[in-house]
Amino acid sequence: MIASEYISKNILDTNLYETFSLVRTVQFVLGSCRVDVTDRFVSLPTVYQKIHTLLMLLIVAMLYVAVHFTYLSKYTVNANLHKGAVSTLVIHFLAYLFNIIHVRFVNNIRNVEFVISMQELDRSMKLEHNNSINSIVRKISVISTTLLTLGLIATIVTATVFLAMPVMLIVVTVTLSEVTNILDLSHCSTLMAYYTIRIRFVNSIIDNHTTRISKYDSYDTIIYSKNYMRELAAKTHDLRYSDTDIYLKEIIKSFSKFRSLYQFQMLVFICKMITAGAIYLQVVTTGLQFNLIGILEWITITSFVLSNMCVALFICIRCEIFLREFKETKQLCLSVMSVYTNGPIRRKAKKMLRTIETNPPRFSVYGMWDIEGMYLLHLFSTITTMFVTELQLLLL
Incomplete structure (x- = not known):
């Protein structure tokens, strides 16, 4: 009985399986997929998959x-x-090494439990068969994964055909390791959208109760508009009969699992971004003095800076949107409590407020800092100050 229950939990619903199928396939090829999903059954990575990861790691190390x-x-x-050039190379490899070991060989059971928690969340909210909700996340995942995959293939093919061997090696090596890391961070950003959509759905249930919805004739978009979400909520949920307090509790519970698994990637990403950026500045400044900086160096440095800035931008923006949705939840709960002086709806709103205050849903990196909109400004401010200081030491 226990075994059959365990098996049923590990079988993913079709919607959840298809939502992340493309990114899971690409990560499987690159050896960085956190779980094994065969015939919708989620389990730990197999021995052969771990051997494949070790071979990929060995190939990248040799490159x-x-x-x-x-x-x-x-x-x-x-x-x-x-x-400086050797240090930059070492930093890129260490970031790839730490990331690939963490996603493949560490927290294997917790990775499976996290995927199952996502399914339990959808089932508790009665969203497991809601194609519209999951199609929004699927679009985000497919677009980001496709762009990264096409970029990797195009770069490798171009470098192999048109560049000389030494130049081709560095382009292929850095691109392969960077895309592997960025793909995992892109998936992290997509998961933030996954949780944002669900908390927005809860807000829509409450909002529909306080302000009756009219027909908006809206449609699903990649930015999951509030009007469209309110229409979806109005079709299947009502605040009087929906367990919104339980929905909120399950969202925060699943988000806590997600945060504990991805905070290591964020730590490595931020440290690599700052450290490699500082060394790049030193390499460029000294290289210009000896006329050793060519078009390849400018392309590599520009690509590194732009790609990492875009990743940081997307993650911080989606974290900020997620936090603002929770702020709206608190405001909606207070509005409900101002209308109902007693009764089950007031108790439900009060439970939701207590849940948010007890377990603040913040993406904290080991308690050192929170990933949010303002953190992006603090990060760029730190990098700019570091660059100015380093330029003074190198040029004055």
């Missing part, structure tokens, strides 16, 4: 070693420049 001996030799004319 980085090859880059060191074939391309970085031109920087030996200056010791500081050579150390």
Whole structure:
């Protein structure tokens, strides 16, 4: 009986399975998928999948070693420049190494439990058969995964066909490791949208009760408009009969699992972004003095800066939207409590307020900082200050 219950929990509903099927397939090829999903059955990564990951790790490591001996030799004319170039290479490899080990070999059981918690959340909210809700997340996931995959393939093909061997090695190596890391962070950003949509759905249930909905004739978009969400909520849910307090509790519970699994990736990403950016500045400044910075270096540095800034931007914006939805939840609960002086609806709203205050849904990175909209400004401010200080030390 217990075994059959465990098996039934591990079988994913079709909607949830299809929502993240593309990103899961690409991550499987790159050896960075957190779980194994075969015939909709989610389980730990198999031994063969872990061997595949080790082979990918070995290939990337050999590529980085090859880059060191074939391309970085031109920087030996200056010791500081050579150390900076080698340090940059090491940082990129360590970020890839830490990420691939963490997603594949650490927290295997917790990764499975997290996927199951997502399914339990949808079932508790009666959304497991709601194609419209999951189609929005599916669009976000498919677009981001497709762009990254096409970018990886196009870069590798172009480098293989048109570039010389030393240059081709560094382009393929850095692109392969960076896309693997960015794909995982892109999936993290998509999951933030997944939770935002569900808390917005809860808000729509409450909002429909306080302000009766009229026919908006809206349609689903990639930005999941509030009008469309209110229409979906009005068709299947009513505040008087829906357990919105339980929905909110399950959202925060599942989000806590998500945060504990992805905070390591955020820590590695931020540390790599700041450290590599500082070393890149030193390499560029010194390289210009010795006329060693060519078009490849400018393309590599620009691609690194822009791609990491875009990832940070998307994650921070989606975290900010998620937090604002919870602020709206609190306002809606207070509005309901101002109308009802007693009764089950007031008790339901009071429970929701207590849940939010007891377990604030913030994406905290090991308690050191919170990922939100303002953090992006703080991060850019820190990087800018560091760049100005470093330029003063190098040029003055």
